[in-house]
Amino acid sequence: MKASMSSGLLLMLLLTALSATAGVFKTKEIPAIIVYDDAATELSSAREEAGQLWITAADLKRATRFEVKPQGVCRDELCFPLPKARREAFLHKDAGASWFNMTAFADLVHQPVAHDAALATWYFGLRSDQRQQLSSLQAPDFTLPDIHGKPHRLSDFRGKKVFLVTWASW
């Protein structure tokens, strides 16, 4: 009897521990829009859990082109390692799906996030690696179209002086 009680307790403890790591989201899935690199993607199911936006790994790739790999969260040559001790703050398995915490990732890469709760829209701004690095004094590169839609890249003008002027119709 004593043995079976303690094994029952052990099982309960084990289950509690398991639910803390594998976990069950407390909130329902909601449709959301995320804007990444100034491109909007509609997601059929996202979760807002304690102020954090979680999206599926498939949506992460679709909306941002980033993927979770053993070495970190990567896109092309760019890779941001996840802190080993806090992996569960970024990754979560729930009902067979892999979820990724976009808000925690933005925080990790020093990326501002603007949120409109009523319209379930999240805007991810420039990561610190994309913002002007003052120490180098190099002009940040960009590509923009002309009136005919033809793209022009600032670095294509290397070898020439560039007088860059902004203006507006307003």
Add this chain to the structure above:
Amino acid sequence: MAQDTGGVKDAGPWIDPLQYVDAKPDLPKETIETAKKIGPLTYTVLIDEKHVVSKLFNMVNVPTGVWINEQGRIVRPNEVAFVDDRFKNFSGLDSAPYLNALKDWVEKGDKSAYVMSEDHLREKLTAQDPNLAQAAAEFGLGEQLYKAGHQTEAIAHFKEAQRLNPRSWNYKRQAYALTGEKEYGTTFRDEVKKIGGSKAYYPPPDLPTGSGPQQQP
């Protein structure tokens, strides 16, 4: 670089004046003549719907000029860049000293007295500030919501962008242009009054006096 959320629709007529007057034959005769005189622009003009250039270079107003040398290095950072006197009555700024400085750089390159020293440049370039990055994100969200037809919701984010980066006239003026001043709750004229009038609107370019080596401030 046209900082215009409306893209070609808003910026296009200014880029191709001939096409613009062809489409609007009722324009005053002088406007048509000026457009014909200007003709198609001969330099590269780009359309920046997402205000990417303002975001990357931390610009807060138009016109803003940056000089970039042959190696892609900034040699004069953000400053008001008038190349004619169309707005002289408003700003009180004469374009001639700036144009002369520009010509001097074109001729002498990095040896020009108007090219800033590294120390001076670092002092001038706006430091990376989390508030400015957050402001840009709020503005970006506002643009996104506006384009999706949510004007009222967009205004709240435009205003938050201005709260975080109060120096940015780009945020204010683009927002007024999109939503209307009435809906926005203030006017350009009132906002200019608040800073002490139009002569305070553009800080003048920081040009060295005389033709000798550049003076440090």
